[in-house]
Amino acid sequence: MRIDVITIFPEYLEPLNVSLVGKAHARGLLRLGVHDLRRWTHDRHRTVDDTPFGGGPGMVMKPEPWGEALDEVTGAAGHPQEGSPAGGPEPQPPVLVVPTPSGRPFTQQVAVELSQRPWLVFAPARYEGIDRRVIEDAGTRMPVRELSIGDYVLAGGEAAVLVMVEAVARLLPGVLGNVRSHQEDSFAPGPMANLLEGPVYTKPPVWRDRAVPEVLLSGHHGRIERWRRDEALRRTAALRPDLIERTEPDAFDAADRKL
Numbered sequence: 001m002r003i004d005v006i007t008i009f010p011e012y013l014e015p016l017n018v019s020l021v022g023k024a025h026a027r028g029l030l031r032l033g034v035h036d037l038r039r040w041t042h043d044r045h046r047t048v049d050d051t052p053f054g055g056g057p058g059m060v061m062k063p064e065p066w067g068e069a070l071d072e073v074t075g076a077a078g079h080p081q082e083g084s085p086a087g088g089p090e091p092q093p094p095v096l097v098v099p100t101p102s103g104r105p106f107t108q109q110v111a112v113e114l115s116q117r118p119w120l121v122f123a124p125a126r127y128e129g130i131d132r133r134v135i136e137d138a139g140t141r142m143p144v145r146e147l148s149i150g151d152y153v154l155a156g157g158e159a160a161v162l163v164m165v166e167a168v169a170r171l172l173p174g175v176l177g178n179v180r181s182h183q184e185d186s187f188a189p190g191p192m193a194n195l196l197e198g199p200v201y202t203k204p205p206v207w208r209d210r211a212v213p214e215v216l217l218s219g220h221h222g223r224i225e226r227w228r229r230d231e232a233l234r235r236t237a238a239l240r241p242d243l244i245e246r247t248e249p250d251a252f253d254a255a256d257r258k259l
């Protein structure tokens, strides 16, 4: 997968070189490009924002630098697209991801969808957002997803990019050592869909007088699975009852209903 990020704070994205995403990058499973939006300004002050038409507080990001940046990074400016063989079929355009608190919620399902695309371009904004025409214009050439990572307001979209890139990168083939570790995640599709993961334990079997639940040491896979599901159900009912209410009734079995 290829990921490009256009930002006025390239250094904010440095954590992408660390840990899981950094390793995926180093191993060639992910190609990352971070671009300074100010490269596409042409005035002495390298201006990226201006006052909003119609008045109001704050500043709005100007359309010209964003337009030129997106044209160049996505190849719409007539430069050959990376990875497209000369004379070959038209490559898939990137998905443009615009982090904004007024977007659709970024969920595990959205992360799975994005992880199946070959190319994502992130356009995090500062200030009050990007001039609307940039999003509309880009939308004529590529799918655009305006996404929010939660009902709170950050100072800019860069932290949201870090969140989304990490959620997507760990789903890419070969990035996690053990595929089961994301198949069994909270929110992953399957029998545990919509349930929060229950508690986990490792050695030693007793620590500060606290013993690991017997069943986990029993070697009885059926009982262990049942116990894990019960714990997940209890935790979800206590902390996120909305997830249980949203789940189809036939997703629950007879043993679930006894809880």
Ligand code: ADE
Residues within 6 Å of the ligand: 099, 100, 101, 147, 148, 149, 150, 151, 152, 153, 154, 155, 156, 157, 160
């Ligand atoms: N930019 C500012 N707040 C945000 C949020 N909650 N999600 C995504 N982008 C943002």
